Each structure stands twice: as C-alpha cells, then as structure tokens.
Amino acid sequence: MNDDEKLKENNTLAERVWKIRENIQELENVKEGIMHFLLSRKKLDDVTKNLWVSDVKGLYYNTVSAWEMLNSAAKGNLKFLDKSKNFLHNARSLLAKVVSEVKFFKEELVLNLITEIENSFEKCWSAFYNEFDILTPEIKSTKHIERVIKVSDSEYHLPCSVCGKNSVECKIGYGRFDEHESLVYSGITHSRSLRKDLANNLFKILKKENLSGVHQFMQKYHSIEGLDAYCPDCDKIYCWEHYNAREEYDDGFYDCTMGECPAGHRRMIDD
Ligand SMILES: [Zn+2]
Numbered sequence: 001m002n003d004d005e006k007l008k009e010n011n012t013l014a015e016r017v018w019k020i021r022e023n024i025q026e027l028e029n030v031k032e033g034i035m036h037f038l039l040s041r042k043k044l045d046d047v048t049k050n051l052w053v054s055d056v057k058g059l060y061y062n063t064v065s066a067w068e069m070l071n072s073a074a075k076g077n078l079k080f081l082d083k084s085k086n087f088l089h090n091a092r093s094l095l096a097k098v099v100s101e102v103k104f105f106k107e108e109l110v111l112n113l114i115t116e117i118e119n120s121f122e123k124c125w126s127a128f129y130n131e132f133d134i135l136t137p138e139i140k141s142t143k144h145i146e147r148v149i150k151v152s153d154s155e156y157h158l159p160c161s162v163c164g165k166n167s168v169e170c171k172i173g174y175g176r177f178d179e180h181e182s183l184v185y186s187g188i189t190h191s192r193s194l195r196k197d198l199a200n201n202l203f204k205i206l207k208k209e210n211l212s213g214v215h216q217f218m219q220k221y222h223s224i225e226g227l228d229a230y231c232p233d234c235d236k237i238y239c240w241e242h243y244n245a246r247e248e249y250d251d252g253f254y255d256c257t258m259g260e261c262p263a264g265h266r267r268m269i270d271d
C-alpha cells in the first residue's frame with residue numbers, strides 16, 4: 001500500500017469512527033426519554049429513582065467513553081482498544097440493568113422505551129464492533145495459545161483460547177479481605193478465596209492441563225457453575241469478551257451472568 005492509499009484508508013476509518021457519534025446522539029435522546037419517564041413516576045421513592053436514573057446515565061456515559069477510547073485507538077494508539085471494549089461491555093451490562101428497572105412499571109409505554117433503548121444501543125454496539133474487528137491485531141493462526149500457563153509453583157494462568165488474554169488466575173496469595181494466605185481464584189466474573197490446603201490438589205490438576213478437572217474442582221469446592229471462563233462442551237477457556245458474557249438483572253438487582261461461547265454453547269457462569 002503506498003502512502004496515498006494509506007492516508008485514504010486512515011481517513012475513512014476516522015470518518016467512520018466520527019459517524020458513530022450519530023448513533024450515540026440517538027442513544028442520548030432515548031436516555032433523556034427514559035430519565036424523564038423515571039423522574040415523573042410517582043410510584044417510586046427518591047432513593048431508588050436516583051439510583052435508576054444514574055444507571056441510565058451510566059449506560060450513556062460508558063458508551064461515550066468507549067467512543068473516546070475508540071477514537072484514540074483509531075489514531076494508532078491500540079492500547080486504547082481494550083479500554084474501549086471494557087466501557088462498551090459496561091454499558092451493555094447497564095443496559096440489562098436499566099431494562100430490568102423500566103420493566104418494574106407495568107405500563108404500555110414501557111415496551112416502547114425498551115425497544116427504543118435496545119435498538120439504539122444495538123446500533124452503537126455493531127458500529128463499535130465493526131471497527132474493533134478491523135483494528136484488533138490478528139492473532140496469527142500459527143501462534144499457539146497454551147491451555148495452561150505455569151507462572152510458578154504456586155501460580156497458574158489460563159489464557160483465552162481465542163485471543164490469548166489471561167482469563168483465569170489460580171495462586172497462593174491474599175484475596176482482598178484475607179487475613180491469611182489462601183488459594184485465590186480470579187475468573188472472568190469474580191474472585192474468590194478458597195482454603196489454602198486445597199491448592200496442592202488443584203495445582204496437580206493444572207499441571208496436567210486438565211481443564212475439565214479444574215472445572216470439576218471448582219464445582220466441588222466453589223460453586224455449581226464451576227470455572228466461569230470454561231465451556232465444558234468445547235473444553236476451552238474464553239475471556240469475558242469471547243464468552244460473550246452478559247449480566248442479567250431483576251428489578252435492578254443482579255441475578256446471574258450467562259455466557260455463550262463462539263460455538264454457541266450457552267450456560268450460566270455466575271449466580
Ligand atoms: Zn478472548
């Protein structure tokens with residue numbers, strides 16, 4: 001590609017990114033509509049009202065931040081790409097939360113509001129992902145992604161089988177609220193400290209790269225959802241993005257997280 005062509009390509013990228021602002025503008029209009037709806041409901045106490053209004057705002061501002069990061073990434077600063085994705089995924093979680101909150105009102109208008117906000121966010125989402133796909137540096141198919149990475153005798157990482165991003169950590173250490181050393185597990189949805197004396201058992205399974213064994217271990221000692229980043233049908237690990245993880249809410253309260261792997265296997269990964 002010569003310099004002229006390169007310049008042209010960059011321009012069209014910048015133009016497309018700029019154009020996403022139109023989608024975000026539409027999202028802003030819908031956000032205003034929902035805020036107006038919530039603020040004018042008499043059935044709702046002020047504390048809840050403020051919380052729910054701030055969720056709608058959060059949905060919008062996370063999308064705006066995602067755009068700012070994408071704009072930087074499009075100018076060549078690829079480290080902003082992941083940040084943009086994080087903001088956009090936060091926005092999608094908040095969308096689920098907002099929808100569950102608006103549903104609290106059994107009014108006819110509610111269905112329209114939900115359709116509007118879902119459609120308008122979906123437009124933003126696909127416009128963003130169009131650019132993410134173009135900008136994401138391609139993982140060379142020759143590049144081998146390990147199933148298990150041994151960092152040390154007391155720390156193991158599990159990378160995403162699609163992009164190689166570190167998705168699970170198991171190590172001896174201190175969790176956020178731990179007074180004593182424990183076996184700290186950090187997955188794609190949450191972290192948890194388990195009894196330290198279980199570590200040897202788990203590390204033996206990890207050494208054998210037996211992911212389904214790790215999953216069973218977590219089912220036994222942690223929760224029935226097991227290893228959150230793991231798809232049992234594929235016998236593979238996926239990061240938050242590639243497991244297409246989505247939080248679900250009920251009247252604004254967190255319910256669970258569902259994951260759907262690239263092969264379409266769907267399961268509850270956190271409850
Ligand atoms: Zn991934």
Ligand SMILES: [Zn+2]
Nearest residue numbers: 231234261265
């Ligand atoms: Zn799968």
